[in-house]
Amino acid sequence: MDRLKIYSRGEVFPLINQRTGEVKLGEKVQFISSLANLDQSPAKFVLLGIPEDIGVRANLGTGGTQTAWLPALKALLNMQSNSFFSGEEVLLLGHIDVSVPTDNSLTVLRNKVTVIDGLVYPIIEKIIKARKIPIVIGGGHNNALGIIWGASLALNSKMNVVNIDAHADLRTAEGRHSGNAFTYALQNGFLAEYRIFGLQQNYVSADLLKYVNNNNANIKVLYYEALLKSERSIRKNWEAFVRDLPNPCGLELDLDSIANVLSSAGSPSGFNLSDIRSILLSNDKKFHYLHICEGAAELADGRQDPATAKTIAILVSDFIKALHPHTSQQPEA
Ligand SMILES: N=CN[C@@H](CCC(=O)O)C(=O)O
Numbered sequence: 095m096d097r098l099k100i101y102s103r104g105e106v107f108p109l110i111n112q113r114t115g116e117v118k119l120g121e122k123v124q125f126i127s128s129l130a131n132l133d134q135s136p137a138k139f140v141l142l143g144i145p146e147d148i149g150v151r152a153n154l155g156t157g158g159t160q161t162a163w164l165p166a167l168k169a170l171l172n173m174q175s176n177s178f179f180s181g182e183e184v185l186l187l188g189h190i191d192v193s194v195p196t197d198n199s200l201t202v203l204r205n206k207v208t209v210i211d212g213l214v215y216p217i218i219e220k221i222i223k224a225r226k227i228p229i230v231i232g233g234g235h236n237n238a239l240g241i242i243w244g245a246s247l248a249l250n251s252k253m254n255v256v257n258i259d260a261h262a263d264l265r266t267a268e269g270r271h272s273g274n275a276f277t278y279a280l281q282n283g284f285l286a287e288y289r290i291f292g293l294q295q296n297y298v299s300a301d302l303l304k305y306v307n308n309n310n311a312n313i314k315v316l317y318y319e320a321l322l323k324s325e326r327s328i329r330k331n332w333e334a335f336v337r338d339l340p341n342p343c344g345l346e347l348d349l350d351s352i353a354n355v356l357s358s359a360g361s362p363s364g365f366n367l368s369d370i371r372s373i374l375l376s377n378d379k380k381f382h383y384l385h386i387c388e389g390a391a392e393l394a395d396g397r398q399d400p401a402t403a404k405t406i407a408i409l410v411s412d413f414i415k416a417l418h419p420h421t422s423q424q425p426e427a
Pocket of ligand 1: 153155234272274297
């Protein structure tokens, strides 16, 4: 059934491995019984899963992105609750339950992605209207469209988005899939500035290169190859890249930008996980959302990696810690 499945504390409790004398994040996260009660929760961050791989398969990619959400959630819920991150800042909303078409033709899959877009955007709109920050764990990068759309409606403004990604996801508007969310977001007037950090030259078609170089002042790219040649750190380059990104803004993180993370288009070359952690932990931009996508615990071709779950959980915790600082010991200057 295509719907938002809202979680209750009782349903989530079995995911937590309790230990005497310890408190896990899962024991502290907040729940609501209906979206209408969003306002009543004091939590600033709203966690939402979109466990689907329809968008990836509609882009002729290797499926499996539906396998990231539950293990990632489990890894997050089993982190320690402490003064760095207590868990009370997080409202665990639930996941978008998507029925999988039995017909795998591109037409059917692409139409289904449009249905998913229609489910995603009103949920994101409500979360942001409630002055909260959605943290969305995918799923394919197709869901960026629904997220940007909902954010744009909630804030009554076009969004400005920075995407950490090896790919531009600016493929043609040939029907919805994971490779063209930003094309549709631009075409539909939801997206003003689009910046790609770490785009890899080997995955940019000649036509896309022309489009990015000549036609669009609102699209900026910092290639991964340029970062490799730079004398500045990844973090310093990031800070310079996003400094003038206008508000309102959102943050996209495609896990195929990080070397060796299991994903449909994963690569042995890319950022270290610590590069991205450093970016997130030092972030002081008021992003209206975070979308982490394209990761998989198991791909349709049989490849598996249990580390994907912890990777996602760590990144979520870093993002929250930066925007919601608690007691944290700083090194001496
Ligand atoms: N979201 C990812 N999109 C990439 C996938 C590339 C691939 O499957 O190899 C893209 O369309 O370019």
